[in-house]
Amino acid sequence: MxxxxxxxxxxxxxxxxxxxxxxxxxxxxxxxxxxxxQPGRDSLACSNLAHGFAAALEDKPAIAGGRxxxxxxxxxxxxxxxxxxxxxxxxxxxxxxxxxxxxxxxxxxxxxxxxxxxxxxxxxxxxxxxxxxxxxxxxxxxxxxxxxxxxxxxxxxxxxxxxxxxxxxxxxxxxxxxxxxxxxxSGIDNKEKQKVRQLYAEGKATRAELLESESASYHxxxxxxxxxxxxxxxxxxxxxxxxxxxxxxxxxxxxxxxxxxxxxxxxxxxxxxxxxxxxxxxxxxxxxxxxxxxxxxxxxxxxxxxxxxxxxxxxxxxxxxxxxxxxxxxxxxxxxxxxxxxxxxxxxxxxxxxxxxxxxxxxxxxxxxxxxxxxxxxxxxxxxxxxxxxxxxxxxxxxAGESGDDTMLRPVAHPFLPDGGMRLVQGNLGRATFKTSAVEKERWTIEAPCRVFDRQEDVVHAFSTGELDKDVVVVVRFQGPRANGMPELHKLTPPLGVLQDRGHRVALVTDGRMSGASGKVPAAIHVTPEALATKDGKWGPLALLRDGDTIRLCAERGLLATDADLAARAPCAPPAPAWGTGRELFAMFRADADGAEQGASAMLAVAGL
Structure with a gap:
């Protein structure tokens, strides 16, 4: 070492x-x-090698001669x-x-x-x-x-x-x-961009205003x-x-x-x-x-x-x-x-x-x-x-010298936080990742009834109708690699952020992804095992949850659990596999994908790596 x-x-x-x-x-x-x-150029047959440099007009002599x-x-x-x-x-x-x-x-x-x-x-x-x-x-x-x-x-x-x-x-x-x-x-100030996104989620900004803001950021x-x-x-x-x-x-x-x-x-x-x-x-x-x-x-x-x-x-x-x-x-x-x-x-x-x-x-x-x-x-x-x-x-x-901005870069002796902010949370709902570095510490723990959804669009609809205006753990399942390719669920960030800003205790639990732009809402993501059953018929715990089940999520203690008697339940049926936009062509990847903790890869799983 x-x-x-x-x-x-x-x-x-x-x-x-x-x-x-x-x-x-x-x-x-x-x-x-x-x-x-493995054969190199010097062991290729002349026909093979000629094909390999046929279009390398200026470099043919060098490649042919091994120079x-x-x-x-x-x-x-x-x-x-x-x-x-x-x-x-x-x-x-x-x-x-x-x-x-x-x-x-x-x-x-x-x-x-x-x-x-x-x-x-x-x-x-x-x-x-x-x-x-x-x-x-x-x-x-x-x-x-x-x-x-x-x-x-x-x-x-x-x-x-x-x-x-x-x-x-x-x-x-x-x-x-x-x-x-x-x-x-750099484009417009990031706080301004975030503000316009949340205003749009609340219906207080137009699509034209949102597009203008986004275009000033990605420009x-x-x-x-x-x-x-x-x-x-x-x-x-x-x-x-x-x-x-x-x-x-x-x-x-x-x-x-x-x-x-x-x-x-x-x-x-x-x-x-x-x-x-x-x-x-x-x-x-x-x-x-x-x-x-x-x-x-x-x-x-x-x-x-x-x-x-x-x-x-x-x-x-x-x-x-x-x-x-x-x-x-x-x-x-x-x-x-x-x-x-x-x-x-x-x-x-x-x-x-x-x-x-x-x-x-x-x-x-x-x-x-x-x-x-x-x-x-x-x-x-x-x-x-x-x-x-x-x-x-x-x-x-x-x-490099000293930090040029201690609001952005600090020495190890005086860090922003004493740890790296990526916690493992686990319990009878599986294992998941919680990014604490993006979330205020007082929000690292939440215990609340859950609302269970199978599609992120249904979460947005429930938000727009006021159904989520309360303390709630939003569960979005059947978003794992085998179910639908494990998409990022950033459509959820603005509405959940609005709920949190209204004073509610809110969290997200999902077998999908949120990535580095996750933001300020506490989230247990990449839940594994995912909700969809494996080839041997074992369903993930998220498939057994029902609306109203109490969920405890605590990054401090590394906990992701419910008091519900999951063993006594039958799993909920997953949505039908979606077609269109080429998704049906990726069915072979979904069928053979392994879990998120192993890398969520079909290719590596089938190769035996």
């Missing part, structure tokens, strides 16, 4: 290592066999998704940067890239989680051609980074690096600036050492962003070459790197979606991570960042105040993160405690 490591970090890491011993060994053995036996590494670009570009629109120009730039380093680069393939901001509350959201599996499969297809010595992974948003990483890990004998594009400039190319799943992805890639240091939150189209993309391409060429610095992805993503990602998630109040994504990423590398691990890490890791929706400033303000360099420096100095991981940058994690700058037109890094 790392020197001077916090005892909880050391204990949890060691437990993960021991639990994962067999599966990790099988994974590394597979990667070693791939490195030894330098050939880099795969796997891109999630589209110009509907603001975060990924800048990627349209990256391949041409990266080919030039590769040539500077004596390498070549080809676009090996593309992956889908959904925008959850577009699909929130819409039918398409039921495809969102399983788009991660599709992205992983697309990445595998891209890397299957035996043409490449390393992979540049171009993706940022919610399911896209986990999907790219899961797919690339199955080709973990190759080095890989993530190349971000950065956040859009240009670049990642959305709130600290949701997309920006939590970028944080994790830094703490796992899979970016160039400090690359996460530099805005698109700036000279510094271009310099970082150039540096990433040149660095990939170096670690993919035949020198002494070969860094296969399988060796970079180990148990320590996974723990670092979890620690960063907790220290910054990141997205609860990663309670699902991190176990799935870990599985792809032969590592077993569970929610007990996250809960124990949360108790040891203080909250040292408050970024909207957990604070007032967005990721641009966070970056200006010191950003990831400050966070990583604090975590390393306190022994809360593993310093001795193998990063793509060529050093240990210490390099990521520095901020990239341009000095005389050249890329350089300098120490």
């Amino acid at each position: 790392s020197e001077h490591l916090h005892p909880t970090i050391a204990r949890v890491t060691q437990r993960i290592v021991e639990r994962s011993a067999d599966s990790r060994r099988r994974y590394l053995d597979l990667m070693e066999r791939a490195a030894e036996h 330098g590494p050939n880099l795969a670009i796997v891109t999630a570009y589209n110009d509907m998704l603001s975060a990924h629109q800048p990627y349209g120009t990256y391949p041409a730039q990266m080919k030039l940067y590769a040539r500077e380093a004596g390498a070549t680069a080809q676009v090996a393939g593309g992956t889908p890239a959904m925008c959850d901001g577009v699909t929130q509350g819409q039918d398409g959201m039921e495809l969102s989680l399983f788009s991660r599996d599709v992205i992983a499969l697309s990445t595998a297809v891209a890397l299957s051609h035996a043409m490449y010595d390393g992979a540049a992974l171009l993706g940022i948003c919610d399911k896209i980074v986990p999907g790219l990483l899961i797919g690339a890990l199955r080709f973990g004998h190759l080095p890989a690096i993530f190349v971000p594009s950065g956040p859009m400039p 240009s190319p670049g990642t959305c600036t709130f600290y949701g799943t997309a920006n939590s992805n970028q944080m994790m890639m830094e703490l796992m050492g899979l970016h160039m240091p400090g690359a996460a939150f530099v805005q698109p189209g700036t000279p510094l962003r271009n310099a970082l993309t150039r540096a990433a391409t040149r660095r990939l060429a170096a670690i993919a070459g035949e020198g002494n610095d070969h860094r296969p992805l399988a060796r970079c993503v180990d148990e320590k790197a996974i723990v670092n990602a979890a620690v960063g998630l907790l220290a910054t109040g990141g997205s609860t979606n990663h309670a699902i994504h991190l176990p799935a990423i870990a599985r792809a590398a032969g590592i077993v991570l569970d929610w007990q691990d996250l809960d124990e890490l949360s108790a040891a890791v203080p909250l040292i960042a408050r970024v909207y929706p957990n604070g007032s400033g967005d990721v641009n303000h966070f970056h200006a105040a010191g950003g990831m360099a400050y966070v990583i420096g604090e975590l390393l100095d306190a022994g809360l993160a593993h310093r001795d991981i193998r990063t793509v940058a060529g050093s240990n994690l210490s390099a990521y405690a520095e901020t990239p700058v341009l000095e005389g037109g050249a890329l350089a890094w300098r120490p």
Whole structure:
């Protein structure tokens, strides 16, 4: 273990290592066999190789002659998704940067890239989680051609980074690096945006006023600036050492962003070459790197979606991570960042105040993160405690220094909260995640009668008719991965927020998701086992609840329970599977998906990982 490591970090890491011993060994053995036996370009038949470089007009001689590494670009570009629109120009730039380093680069393939901001509350959201599996499969297809010595992974948003990483890990004998594009400039004040949303939910603002507000927030190319799943992805890639240091939150189209993309391409060429610095992805993503990602998630109040994504990423590398691990890490890791929706400033303000360099420096100095991981940058994690700058037109890094805004970034010695704010709650209703960092402490405990719904639209209707104007635990079931693909339920945030502002004690319990934009309402999410019966006919406890049952939810005690005699009840019938918007095509993913704590993946479950 790392020197001077916090005892909880050391204990949890060691437990993960021991639990994962067999599966990790099988994974590394597979990667070693791939490195030894998978055919490279020099072993391809001439016809195969000719197909592979037929369209590489400027690079044919180099690829044919094996002059330098050939880099795969796997891109999630589209110009509907603001975060990924800048990627349209990256391949041409990266080919030039590769040539500077004596390498070549080809676009090996593309992956889908959904925008959850577009699909929130819409039918398409039921495809969102399983788009991660599709992205992983697309990445595998891209890397299957035996043409490449390393992979540049171009993706940022919610399911896209986990999907790219899961797919690339199955080709973990190759080095890989993530190349971000950065956040859009800040828009209107976040409190104003939230205010207009709640006014609209109450019928006090028009659709035109709401659209004007939203358009002033999401207004240009670049990642959305709130600290949701997309920006939590970028944080994790830094703490796992899979970016160039400090690359996460530099805005698109700036000279510094271009310099970082150039540096990433040149660095990939170096670690993919035949020198002494070969860094296969399988060796970079180990148990320590996974723990670092979890620690960063907790220290910054990141997205609860990663309670699902991190176990799935870990599985792809032969590592077993569970929610007990996250809960124990949360108790040891203080909250040292408050970024909207957990604070007032967005990721641009966070970056200006010191950003990831400050966070990583604090975590390393306190022994809360593993310093001795193998990063793509060529050093240990210490390099990521520095901020990239341009000095005389050249890329350089300098120490982060002190926090530039103590309302957003604080030292470990004086945190916002003593723990990381992601609690495991469990009881006779199952196991769930509760994000305490977004909720005032006096709201961490609630005991109230429940109202049970099978669709989020029915919750909104009940709110509009005044049926929920009381202390209530809103249960939304049959939203798990097997039932309907586990959509995010953000349509519920404004009405539940209104009820809470009216003075009611309100909470949400669901086997669906809420993500990093969950906000101020206490919520037990990702309840597992989900309500829908498994293949062996076992129903989840949520399927047995009835209106009026008292539910006790307590993040302080880690409790999610009811006094109702569930064993004496028959389960309620689930809604019929929905068709349209392509949902029927994803039936195979729903049928084979495993539980949220295992990563909610059909692909990994069927593969036996």
